[in-house]
Amino acid sequence: MPAATTPELSGRAAKFAALGDPTRLSLVAMLSDGGPRSIVSLAEGVGLTRQGTTKHLKVMQDAGLVASRREGRETRFTLRRDALAELREHLDLVSAQWDDALDRLKAFVERPG
Template identity: 50%
Template sequence: MPQRPSRTAAKRPVHASVPPAAAVFAALGDETRLTLVRKLTTGPPRSISQLTQGSKLSRQAITKHIRVLQRAGVLRSIRQGRETLCAFDPKPIQAAQAYLDSLSEQWDQALSRLKSFVED
């Protein structure tokens, strides 16, 4: 929980360690990519071939999805010998959570204002 990505991520830090919320949501907005993310949150880092196994898609298709997730910061990968190991990085997800939390909070406040207005 001691995360440093600014909780109010609306300021657009140029050196953003984490891409803007919309980019993270876009990366998560695909079943195939969500499946990859779930695989990597539940288990150890895996190679592209391993991630391709069990999928109907070609290795290249999976590679493209992995790159989308990488650009969003959700995954990191390092070349290890002849294979490329992909690992989950929790920071962008935490940023996305913070974003949704702020949305919910705004909504709750709007509801409160409406309620007290009606009660007058």
Template identity: 40%
Template sequence: MDTDIAGDVFAALASPVRRELTALLLDGPRPVNDLASHFHMSRPSVSEHLKVLRDAGLVSERRNGRQRIYRLEAEPLRELSEWLTPYERFWREKLSELRKLLDEEDE
């Protein structure tokens, strides 16, 4: 994964609001008004969060009349997951070593 793209994805997901928006979109595309109804903020504020997600490639937008419909684009998340895999293995091995050490102390 390109480190600039990874940085954009990490930055976009740094906000709890944007993480919640991506979670809401797991069920399928939704209009911005539906998404905004889940938050105690104005619709324009939610739209700003959606713009950050869109700029990071995490959501796409289409117009249906006057409505804007947002859809989750999971490809950047898959790429990020692949990028994180070596670190996951690293920590899994470290925790396994710690478990073995603690088991030896218990004996």
């Protein structure tokens, strides 16, 4: 993965921030089966009002983590797996950089003389 630009990093930061809330993580878990879910079913799953659930979903939608589609009188939400894959790639890159830095430190410390 090439170095990220400032807008890319800002987008990732917004996604990570949106995931930093336990309620939103619960919503991600509920949506991870891949099927579209209504606000009513999501609200029941997290124990919030529809209005409270809608606010959390708006934060997640603004961050690009969920997509919504109107079906009749209901709005159905789905998880954007591509957004989660992007975050995983970023974490994998950071992890690899840390592994490399720790390997260099170990080699330096263990160098004879």
